[in-house]
Amino acid sequence: MTLTAERLHLAYDxxxxxxxxxxxxxxxxxxVVVGANGCGKSTLLRGLGRLLKPAxxxxxxxGRDVATVGTRRLAAEVGLLPQQPVAPExxxxxxxxxxxxxxxxxxxxxxxxxxxxxxxxALAATGTHDLAERRMDELSGGQRQRxxxxxxxxxxxxxxxxxxxxxxxxxxxxxxxxDLLATVNRERGTTVVMVLHDLNLxxxxxxxxxxxxxxxxxxxxxxxxxxxxxxxxxxxxxSCVVVPxxxxxxxxxxxxxxxxxATPSTV
Amino acid sequence: xxxxxxxxxxxxxVPTRLAxxxxxxxxxxxxxxxxxxxxxRDLAPGTVWDAxxxxxxxxxxxxxxxxxxVPRTVVGLLAGVALGVAGALMQGLTRNPIADPGLLGVNAGxxxxxxxxxxxxxxxxxxxFVWFAFLGAAVAALTVYGVASVGWGSVTPVKLxxxxxxxxxxxxxxxxxxxxxxxxALAQYRFWQVGSLVNRPWxxxxxxxxxxxxxxxxxxxxxxxxxxxxxxxDLAHGLGQNVVLGRLVVLAAVVLLCGAATSLAGPIAFVGxxxxxxxxxxxxxxxxxxxxxxxxxxxxxxxxxxxVGRLVAQPSEIEAGLVVAVLGxxxxxxxxxxxKAVGS
Numbered sequence: 001m002t003l004t005a006e007r008l009h010l011a012y013d014x015x016x017x018x019x020x021x022x023x024x025x026x027x028x029x030x031x032v033v034v035g036a037n038g039c040g041k042s043t044l045l046r047g048l049g050r051l052l053k054p055a056x057x058x059x060x061x062x063g064r065d066v067a068t069v070g071t072r073r074l075a076a077e078v079g080l081l082p083q084q085p086v087a088p089e090x091x092x093x094x095x096x097x098x099x100x101x102x103x104x105x106x107x108x109x110x111x112x113x114x115x116x117x118x119x120x121x122a123l124a125a126t127g128t129h130d131l132a133e134r135r136m137d138e139l140s141g142g143q144r145q146r147x148x149x150x151x152x153x154x155x156x157x158x159x160x161x162x163x164x165x166x167x168x169x170x171x172x173x174x175x176x177x178x179d180l181l182a183t184v185n186r187e188r189g190t191t192v193v194m195v196l197h198d199l200n201l202x203x204x205x206x207x208x209x210x211x212x213x214x215x216x217x218x219x220x221x222x223x224x225x226x227x228x229x230x231x232x233x234x235x236x237x238x239s240c241v242v243v244p245x246x247x248x249x250x251x252x253x254x255x256x257x258x259x260x261x262a263t264p265s266t267v
Numbered sequence: 268x269x270x271x272x273x274x275x276x277x278x279x280x281v282p283t284r285l286a287x288x289x290x291x292x293x294x295x296x297x298x299x300x301x302x303x304x305x306x307x308r309d310l311a312p313g314t315v316w317d318a319x320x321x322x323x324x325x326x327x328x329x330x331x332x333x334x335x336x337v338p339r340t341v342v343g344l345l346a347g348v349a350l351g352v353a354g355a356l357m358q359g360l361t362r363n364p365i366a367d368p369g370l371l372g373v374n375a376g377x378x379x380x381x382x383x384x385x386x387x388x389x390x391x392x393x394x395x396f397v398w399f400a401f402l403g404a405a406v407a408a409l410t411v412y413g414v415a416s417v418g419w420g421s422v423t424p425v426k427l428x429x430x431x432x433x434x435x436x437x438x439x440x441x442x443x444x445x446x447x448x449x450x451x452a453l454a455q456y457r458f459w460q461v462g463s464l465v466n467r468p469w470x471x472x473x474x475x476x477x478x479x480x481x482x483x484x485x486x487x488x489x490x491x492x493x494x495x496x497x498x499x500x501d502l503a504h505g506l507g508q509n510v511v512l513g514r515l516v517v518l519a520a521v522v523l524l525c526g527a528a529t530s531l532a533g534p535i536a537f538v539g540x541x542x543x544x545x546x547x548x549x550x551x552x553x554x555x556x557x558x559x560x561x562x563x564x565x566x567x568x569x570x571x572x573x574x575v576g577r578l579v580a581q582p583s584e585i586e587a588g589l590v591v592a593v594l595g596x597x598x599x600x601x602x603x604x605x606x607k608a609v610g611s
Contacts, residue, residue: 046501049504049505050504051501051504051505071504071507071508071509072507072508073507074507075504075505075506075507076507078505079505080501080502080505081502081505082499082501082502082505085498085499085501085502086498086499087498088362088497088498088552089364089552090547090551090552091497091551091552092551095551095552095553096498099494099495099498099506100506102491102494102495102506102507102508103506103507105491155505155506
């Protein structure tokens with residue numbers, strides 16, 4: 001299942017935020033979009049998920065313009081998780097994850113054994129099955145985020161779009177959530193597209209890294225090729241040093257800051 | 268797919284919730300019976316029964332039951348169902364637990380139309396008010412929704428609430444202005460405005476019942492949409508719901524239900540606010556259950572209020588709309604405090 005943006009322009013009201021992006025999301029891979037605040041990365045994700053109508057250009061799924069696909073049909077193929085989703089008060093984990101089945105249920109189709117199995121599987125895959133009967137408002141931030149991902153998994157889509165799935169999580173939970181998504185990608189072959197803020201986590205988890213600046217794609221490719229000192233300076237206006245990540249060997253971005261100047265021995 | 272053995276509570280709870288609905292239906296039947304049996308005139312249960320199944324022409328007791336209590340009970344049923352469901356729809360649509368139909372300006376619009384009809388057109392009968400109340404409700408809802416959808420982005424719950432509040436304020440001042448200058452209108456309006464189930468002729472009921480029915484039919488299909496929208500517009504869209512269409516269907520149902528209820532019984536505000544809260548406290552946030560529970564709880568609350576209003580002030584009466592607020596406020600406060608305690 002191939003998701004592409006073709007000369008995609010996205011705007012809020014009259015203010016254009018994304019200026020003609022061409023992007024082919026690699027199927028079955030993890031794509032991470034990074035860029036400075038306000039560069040249009042979340043907007044691009046909203047455009048890919050059809051939350052925002054293109055001002056010009058189009059988004060296609062397997063060559064079809066997604067604007068021509070029915071809302072429910074599309075929801076069975078592309079799942080999306082917004083930044084900081086809000087759960088209704090008092091909702092249980094199982095109820096929430098069950099709502100991920102809606103795109104697969106017609107107006108009169110009821111809950112089936114198949115739905116039950118899919119939900120159970122999603123709970124198990126995210127390690128939330130012990131929480132099934134708990135209420136969302138009783139859970140920690142990390143647990144909650146895993147439940148939201150479980151809901152997206154229950155939707156059984158080939159493509160999963162996530163807007164900053166690690167926001168407000170501590171570093172351990174950030175790694176936990178990203179590991180979970182990497183596992184989902186590996187085991188189910190789900191195409192994952194996500195917006196991340198942390199460049200080093202992005203470099204570690206991305207198969208394909210898209211760096212955006214001012215509503216355009218600055219550069220894209222494998223993190224090792226893309227994430228250079230020049231790219232970071234161009235995208236973020238930040239001087240940095242890129243060294244090999246001591247854990248993975250991939251690129252690790254170490255910022256240079258004015259208030260804590262580099263010592264001669266390190267640079 | 269080897270699914271691990273995980274209980275999915277949403278399914279396991281179904282029998283319990285169905286049983287709860289049956290119990291509630293039983294309570295509603297009992298309340299209807301009480302509404303037929305008790306009133307200012309002391310009637311034996313046998314007499315009430317005879318009046319229903321074998322009425323004797325010219326029998327005053329039978330006439331009281333058939334011409335006063337039956338229509339009154341039917342009005343309570345219709346208005347109660349309509350207000351309960353409309354309240355649940357509004358709270359679901361706006362993701363606002365203190366939303367009620369008044370938020371769309373429906374009550375204020377009805378009031379303004381009725382006052383205008385009394386004062387400017389000299390309409391004097393309840394049957395005449397009906398159409399104006401309905402028209403006012405519909406115009407108000409459309410105006411509020413229309414204004415809220417102007418400008419950037421889609422119609423958000425916050426925009427609806429703000430525009431609704433502004434509209435209600437303007438309409439209410441206009442009502443006050445008219446009433447201050449027109450004493451005759453004030454007398455008639457007061458009776459309608461207080462929320463009473465009395466003296467609604469069959470012709471009025473017959474005209475409005477189809478609107479309630481149509482509203483209920485529309486509402487019946489919105490459970491899943493409201494469940495999805497409860498997660499936010501983006502996720503609702505992501506779950507395959509047509510948010511714009513769904514919202515219009517829900518609003519159409521609210522206008523039909525509230526317009527009919529307000530026309531029948533005047534602006535009774537508290538039922539629409541309280542009933543969905545009670546329903547959610549029982550069945551949780553799944554609208555496919557909240558809606559039917561609210562549909563049964565609404566008439567139970569309204570009819571109990573009406574019967575209590577008849578009994579406490581004999582030989583006079585207190586209107587149902589007042590009793591609901593007096594009895595309902597402590598219940599609502601207890602409920603809110605209860606959920607807070609559980610939540611924290």
